[in-house]
Amino acid sequence: MQNLRVTISRNGMRATLEGRVDGPLDAETAEKIVRGRLQNAGITSGIIDKVVCDAALQIAGGEPVAPVVVARGEEAQPEIAEGVYLQVPSYAQADFPYGFGGFGSSTLSYYELLEYVAEPHIVQPGETVGSYEEGLNAHSGTTVKGEVITASSLRKPSPRVKELGDGLSRERQGSGITAAAAGIVIRAPESCYLLKVSLDGSFHLAVSQDKMRISADIWPAGPEGAQVEPDRLLDRLRDMQVTGKIHEPDIREAINRVRAHGLPVKGVCVASGIPCRNGRDGYIENLVNLDFSLRPAIREDGRADYHSVHVFENVREGQKLARLHPPTSGTDGTDVFGQKVSAADGVPVTLEAGEGVAVLPDDDSVYVSTREGHVHRRGPALCVDQVLRIDSDVDYHTGDIDFTGDIVVSGDIRSGFCVQAGGSICVRGVIEDAVVKSQENIVVFGGFVGQGKGRMEARLDVVLAYVRNQTVIARRNIMISGESIDANLCAGSRILMESKKTGIIGGRAVARDLIAVNNLGGASEQSTSVCAGIDFVANVHLARTRREIADLESTAQALAAELNRIRRTRTGTAAQREARVRRRAAIESQCDEGFKRIEMLKREQAELRKRQHTLDAQVRVLGTVFPNVMIEIASYTHVIHAPARQCFFFVKAGEIRRQSLTADS
Structure with a gap:
């Protein structure tokens, strides 16, 4: 009775034989039986003849065959590229600032390293960090059934890097790679090297550009490292031949803080010169x-x-x-x-x-x-000048006027004309639908009346008798002795309409600090809006800074894309590579300038936002405020529903409140 079993492994690379055959047999017959079993199982490759013969002898002797491997397939050999295979954690060069510390040639303090790597793996001197493989060619294999296994169907390992840099070397015997000092392994695109790390406390001295100050960054020691001693830093200053004032108490106090808290201290002034005193300007x-x-x-x-x-x-x-x-x-x-x-x-x-x-x-x-x-x-x-005087109306007889100094118009400024002055403008008549712009002040003894096409702008103050349907803008104050009807008033500081004839009826009035008026709104309850506590000049500048920041950020994105293309390009002639280096430096410089400009604009925006609204603004009504008047102060709004007299409005406790002028006085 035959009870021989042949088992093939799942991957087809190994066949085992076990069992027994009853009855007296000679060795030759037993071997034929074994080989027949292998043939029946489809095993054609990798048969181990010695094992088959030994199994046949056991069967001929009447002994059972324990599980034994009788055939092995040939493993496929994937290609192994020549190069360095690291066995310890490594860190990509791109994770550090460009050009940081010169890498291989410099030593980094432990706490400097923590700024870039949270839990660094420090290798010790003589520690094996990897191996260097010479490389093997790929060849196919076969299973015990003769099936071919091609190397291309397997994943090929690839080396991390091809070359060794500073601080790493191959062992004289064997393929191991060892570290020359304590540090971390840095992985560059085609090489690796050791960035040396000092576990002792350290310091770095920086001389200001004008050489009037030396500042120190002091780092504590890493695990089992020695702390910085004050005398060591003082000796370094003496070696530098510092003759200015050395701030020894500050040095000792800073080092004590480092030891006590285990944290770095940066920017400590350790030495200073005697500043010069510039002369007073004329x-x-x-x-x-x-x-x-x-x-x-x-x-x-x-x-x-x-x-x-x-x-x-x-x-x-x-x-x-x-x-x-x-x-x-x-x-x-x-x-x-x-x-x-x-x-x-x-x-x-x-x-x-x-x-x-x-x-x-x-x-x-x-x-x-x-x-x-x-x-x-x-x-x-x-200068002492005769002012430019127009003894008539500004009309078709004069045309538009653009004068660098002051202008005095004895008559009116008719619709459709433009008067601009580098100084002040004084108009003794009225202004119709005209454009009047001054780099200083505008004084109109008459009014400003039209169909809403007129515009008046002054860099300083505007003074006029009355206004209807027009726009008046002043960087400082607007002063009106009569009424403002359906007009758009915008003042950088105050709107003052304090005479008994004054009133704002309809339209909108905006000022940063104060709106003072006799009557606000009208008996007909016409919709009227006054807004205090808003700096329109700051809003204009904010809009300009937003546009400039958007332009700078768009430019920075385009430059970053170009810089990435340059970094990815490796081929080319020596001249082309040199041109790329120059272009890269130019782009980095332009980006630095752009980022500095953006930071400056953002600081300017922060200051402008502080000026956008002021809660100290007031709206003062010397006479009567009528219903359907909307009063805004900063971001708060209050609608008048019933007439009130001689009062002022202000913000308190997050709302607009009203108080009698009599009580205020």
Whole structure:
């Protein structure tokens, strides 16, 4: 009776034989039986003849055959590339800042390393970090049934890197790779090297660009490392030949903090020079009033007195106008290495004698008027000019007017015309649907009336009698002696309408600090809106900064894409590679400048947002506020439903409140 079993492994690479055969047999017959069993099982390859013979002898002797491997397939050999195979954790060079520390040639402190790797794997000197494989070619294999296994059907391992860099070396015997010092293994695109790490406490000294200050970054020791000693840092300063003031108490205090808390301390000033003292710049002392205040006085009867408005400064012939003070000399200092730091002398200020102005013969620092007229600054010159006077209307007889100085119009400014001045504008008549722009102030003795096509803009103040259906914008104050009907008023500081005839009916009025008016709204309950506590100038600047930041960020994205393309490009001639290096440096420089500009704009935005709203703003009503008036202060809103007299509105406890002016006084 035959009870022999042949078992083939799941992967077909091994066959085992076990069992027994009853009856007396000779060795030759037993071997034929065994080989017949193998043939019946389909085994044609890798038969181990010696094992078959031994099994036949056991059967011939009447002994059972324990499980034994009688055939083995030939394993397929995948291709193994030549190169370095690391056995310890490694870190990609791209995870560190570009050009950081020069890598292989420098030593990093343990706490510097923690800024980039949370839990670094530190290899020790002489530790095996990997192996170098010479490489093997691929060949196919066969199963015990003769089935071919091709190497291409298997995954080929690939080496992490091809070359060894600083700090790593091959053993003289064998393929092992060892570390020359303590550190971490850095993996570059086609090489690896050791970035040395010091477990002892360390410090780094940085000399400021002007050499007036040396600051220290001090790091604590890593595991089982020695802490920094104050004398070690002081010796380093002496080796640097520092002759300035060494701040030894600050050094010792900083090192004690590092030891106590186990955290780095950065930016400690350890030495400083003696700063130079620059001279005072020259300056101009005005001997006449060049600060033109356009707010009119209010008479006892409540009307505005525009005769008191200081629009121009009239001077007489021979009158002293200004004195020019010369600059002073500076005092030199020394840097931390004892080198002289030259102080800058004060910069002289320039004041030219323009038309109608001369210097005194016996004192060339004093400027005097040579004629009567209006004194003002125009660029670097002090001038006494006859103001540009238009003794008629601005109409088709005059055309548009664009004058660098002050303008006085005796008549009206008709619809469709434009008047622009580098100085102030004074109109004794009325302004229709015209455009009037001034780099200083606008004073209109009449009104500003039209069909809503007129626009008035002043960099400083606007003073006028009344306005209807038009837009008035002033960077500082708007002062109106009469009514504002269906107008759009926008002031950077205040809207003042304090005479008894004043009132805002319809339209919208916006000011940052104060809106003071006699009557607000009308008996017909026309919808009227006043808004205080909003700085429209800040809003304009915010919009500009948003646009500029968006443009800079778009440019930065395009540059980053180009930089990535350059980094991926490896081929090309030497000239092309050099050109890529130059372009890469230019892009990185441009990106740095762009990011600095964005940061500056964001800081500017933060300051502008602080100015956008002010909760200290008020709306004052000297007469009556009528229903259907919407009052806004900053981001708060209040609608008037019933008339009220002599009151003011303000923000308190997150809402707009009303209080009597009598109680306020």
